[in-house]
Structure formats: C-alpha cells, structure tokens
Amino acid sequence: MLTTLLYRSHISDDVTIKTLEAMVKKASERNASYDVTGILLFNGRHFFQLLEGPEAGVSAVYDRICADNKHHNLVELMRDYAPARRFGNAGMELFDLREHEEFSVLQAVLNRGTSKYQLTYADRALQFLRTFVDATEKKNYFEVLPAEHWEFLVDELMKPQASDVALPEGHQLFAFQPIVDPMSREMVSVEAKMRAPDGGPAQDHFAGLTPQETYELDLHSKAQAFAQAASLGIEGRTLSINLLPMTLVEVPGAVDYLLREIQANNLVPEQVVVEVTENDVIPRTEAFEQAVRQLKAAGISLAIDNFGAGSAGLLLLTRVQPDRIKIDHNIIRDVHKSGPKQAIVLAIMKCCSALEIAVTAEGVEKPEEWMWLEVAGISWFQGSLFARPAPGSIPAVAWPELR
Ligand code: C2E
Ligand code: MN
Ligand code: MN
Structure with missing residues (x-):
C-alpha cells in the first residue's frame, strides 16, 4: 500500500x-x-x-x-x-x-x-x-534529553517505616499510588486503588455482582479507603478515591455517606478528590451533574479520570467542570515520539488552562514521556516511573536527578 x-x-x-x-x-x-x-x-x-x-x-x-x-x-x-x-x-x-x-x-x-x-x-x-x-x-519542538541523562532515586526518607505504620486488621482493600510534582519534589496527592483479595484489580472485586451491588460495594469500600489513608497519615495531601459515576447517582445518600466516613476518620472534605472515568458518565449526564453539585457543595473535589480515552471528554467539560483532569495513559505512552499525541496533550492543556482545571499525566513510565510533558507545562505526574501502587502503604517516590 x-x-x-x-x-x-x-x-x-x-x-x-x-x-x-x-x-x-x-x-x-x-x-x-x-x-x-x-x-x-x-x-x-x-x-x-x-x-x-x-x-x-x-x-x-x-x-x-x-x-x-x-x-x-x-x-x-x-x-x-x-x-x-x-x-x-x-x-x-x-x-x-x-x-x-x-x-x-x-x-x-x-x-x-x-x-x-x-x-x-x-x-x-x-x-x-x-x-x-x-x-x-x-x-x-521540545528538546528532550535522552533517558540516560536521568537517574530516578528512591527517596529513602519517605520509605514506609514499620514502626509508624499501624495497619487495620485483615485484607488491605486499597493500594496507594502517589501523584507527584517532580520539580518541587512534592507528593501532591495519594490515590487509593481498590484491590481484590488476590491483589487483582478493582474490576475483579465487582465481578459477578449486580449493578446495584456493585455501586453499594464501590461506595462502602471507601470507608476502608479513608481508614487506611488516615492510619498511614496523609498529612496535608489530598486523597483521591475512584468511584463509578453511577455509584453517586444510584446509591441513596451516597454523598452523605462519604461525608460521615470522612469525618469519622478525622479527614476533611476539602482533602478528598473523587475520580470518575469520563466514559461511564455519558449515559446519565444529567443525574451525574446533580450528584456533582452535591459533592462540590460539601467541599469535595472532582477529577475526570482517563481523560481522552473515551468519547465524553470534551462534551463533559461543557456540562461539569472538574477541579482536575487526568490524561489517560494511552495518550501519555510515547508522547515524546508522536505528533498526534503531542497535539492532543497541548490542546487539552490549552482547554484546561482556559477553564483553570489542573492537569495530571497518568501512567507515566518513561523518563522521556515525563520530560516532554514537563517541558509542555504539566507539573503533576502519576505512574510507575515515580512510584507503583503499593498495597496497604504509601510507597516512597523515585525522584529524577541529572547524572
Ligand atoms: P485508574 O484510576 O485510571 O488507575 C490506573 C491503573 O493503572 C491502575 O490500575 C494502576 O495500578 C495502573 N498504573 C499505575 N501506574 C501505571 C503505569 O505507570 N503504567 C501502567 N501501565 N499502569 C499503571 P488498577 O489499580 O488495577 O486500577 C484500574 C482501574 O480500576 C482504575 O483506573 C480505576 O478506574 C478502577 N478502580 C480502582 N479502584 C476503584 C474503586 O475503588 N472503585 C471503582 N469504581 N473503580 C476503581
Ligand atoms: Mn483513578
Ligand atoms: Mn486513570
């Protein structure tokens, strides 16, 4: 051809x-x-x-x-x-x-x-x-240094110490992954990701459940996300939790439940970010908008997860304005080598800048991806390059150092 x-x-x-x-x-x-x-x-x-x-x-x-x-x-x-x-x-x-x-x-x-x-x-x-x-x-045309110019060094001071980690009994339902600002060497947020008992993804946990059971489990699991995070000590950082958009719509009193559990664990709503995946929102945007108003009125922030992976993204921004968006890892992968991906990231950033929405790049695995995104103006990153999700603990971050 x-x-x-x-x-x-x-x-x-x-x-x-x-x-x-x-x-x-x-x-x-x-x-x-x-x-x-x-x-x-x-x-x-x-x-x-x-x-x-x-x-x-x-x-x-x-x-x-x-x-x-x-x-x-x-x-x-x-x-x-x-x-x-x-x-x-x-x-x-x-x-x-x-x-x-x-x-x-x-x-x-x-x-x-x-x-x-x-x-x-x-x-x-x-x-x-x-x-x-x-x-x-x-x-x-951004200049990106070859990967071997950088070394990613694990912050020994941040390594979880056995003595100061008092874990709740039983299966650690959540793994934690930092969201970082490598330039200021700051862990800006921690995301709680649900794990099945065998360590598998959240989806395994929902397998075989009816939709209503899924929403209930999704919501009620967050009591443990807050308890685990509180016992690990997230200090001044925000805590991001994942929810199916319909969990907020279909479980009566969902936002009140979150607020009760936030308070019971000595956290504050302003510290909590709810991440929803854009694609799941489409079928019931109106009901979802109503739930978002409740969240925002309670002081909880909203992030659109996996932005750019589905079809709702841009239209969704005309209906609900999240505080943050997380660019999907499929767009991040090898962004330093792809003209179309670079054009999309720059367009998302322009749009989010006009709407004062904070942008995180997720699933960052390569130094070159991070470098290109950093030069493009993104400051917040999540991915295995910096820290993998750790079951039951907040992992230490590997910070970039010029060799
Ligand atoms: P997500 O929130 O977009 O999380 C990204 C997934 O990519 C996570 O898988 C994470 O472990 C993985 N990941 C992190 N860094 C990297 C990286 O650098 N490279 C690659 N290839 N992958 C990376 P996980 O934890 O299995 O979660 C999958 C999805 O399950 C999450 O996507 C989230 O949407 C959903 N999920 C997690 N916890 C919950 C929950 O409590 N409730 C609901 N409804 N969904 C949840
Ligand atoms: Mn997420
Ligand atoms: Mn994501």
Missing part, C-alpha cells in the same frame, strides 16, 4: 554540513532501492522529512532513520495512505531552508508532484511541509 510518512527531528551537535551531504547521497541510494521518495528539509537545527512509497519500504527506511544517532527527538507527525504516488520519484532531495526562499521550496515540491490534480494545496502532507517551512509550529 502506498504510504506517506512525515517526521521531524533535531540534528545532533557533531553533525557538519559535509556529513549531511554524504548522508543525503547514501540515503538517496537506499531510498531508491526501496522505491521510496524522500524530501528532506533542514533549517539549521531541525529536520523535516517526507517519505513516500510502498508501506514495507517506508517502514524499513524509517526504522533505520530512527536508529541513526545523527539526529534525536524524532517525532512522527503523520502516516497516511494514498492510491498513487504524489511526491515524485524514488530517491532523496535535500532543501536547506537557509539557502532557499520559502516560496521556491514549496514550488519545487509542487513541481515534483506526479499528478498536479492530486497534489493540491489542501493535501495534509503538503500543509505539514508548508508549516515547517513557515516555522509557525517551532515553539512546540
């Missing part, structure tokens, strides 16, 4: 113009052998490349490019499919933007079009190319 792939990257420090010319010559031969067209733009610091050809050829060429240390911070911008070749014949051409007029580069690319009819100004690939030439997106 005919594939068009676009990426951009940063040139490595030790690459000279001479190496660049040799590189283009070699790439031209390799591309030709794969029947791939390559158009490479260079602005003195960044590369932008278009590859077009049979899917297998484009993938093979791109894999080699990804492994090449003459550049770094590769971001895949687009991968699209078309009925016919649009960008000329196999080989490789370099345009050094410092030596060409903007217009002449675009014209040269248009002139190479194999079919003028198909290569219109509305073509996405051509628009990407034009945006790079115009440098209008340059502010979003």
